Amino acid sequence: MSAAVAGVVLLPCVLLALWVVIVFNARYRTCVQLENGANLGYEAVFDLSRPYLKPIAVPRLENGTPILRDMLWSIRITPTSIYGLSLEPIEERGYRFAWRNDVGLVLEYDDPAEYERLVAEAGHANWDIEINNVGTQWLMNELAGRPDFEVRRCPTSLVTW
Numbered sequence: 001m002s003a004a005v006a007g008v009v010l011l012p013c014v015l016l017a018l019w020v021v022i023v024f025n026a027r028y029r030t031c032v033q034l035e036n037g038a039n040l041g042y043e044a045v046f047d048l049s050r051p052y053l054k055p056i057a058v059p060r061l062e063n064g065t066p067i068l069r070d071m072l073w074s075i076r077i078t079p080t081s082i083y084g085l086s087l088e089p090i091e092e093r094g095y096r097f098a099w100r101n102d103v104g105l106v107l108e109y110d111d112p113a114e115y116e117r118l119v120a121e122a123g124h125a126n127w128d129i130e131i132n133n134v135g136t137q138w139l140m141n142e143l144a145g146r147p148d149f150e151v152r153r154c155p156t157s158l159v160t161w
Helices: 003-028 112-122 136-144
Strands: 030-033 039-042 044-047 057-060 072-077 081-086 096-100 104-107 151-153 157-160
Touching (some): 030 136, 072 136, 104 112
Parallel strands (some): 044 157
Antiparallel strands (some): 030 151, 039 057, 081 096, 096 104
């Protein structure tokens, strides 16, 4: 194959890869800032373990560190806490968690009393959203569309798996 033909074949592939990186970088480096000191954002720009490399939304610290790296369902966010249920299996079922900025992450199966205390002290969750069980991605999209929540660029890892 001549250099000219290789260049004609290679150039569109490089341009397509560059376009994908630019689009993913713009889309998945955003987050919604929460009152409790955390934010909802993507775990990484590219997730090599998921279809189409699309990352999942997770609760994260301000520096971009995920509080949990698992897919969450039934997430509840209050002015002081985040709590909910993971879909990832521990002993063939999900696990319940609670997080508060001054305490950190508490898993129900590790410390049931502390978990119950954090949930009891958390207060009213998820503002006026009437849907009972929502995932992190849905909640992030809902909050991003509301004028009282700030959507901004956040520190996000480039790749995870």
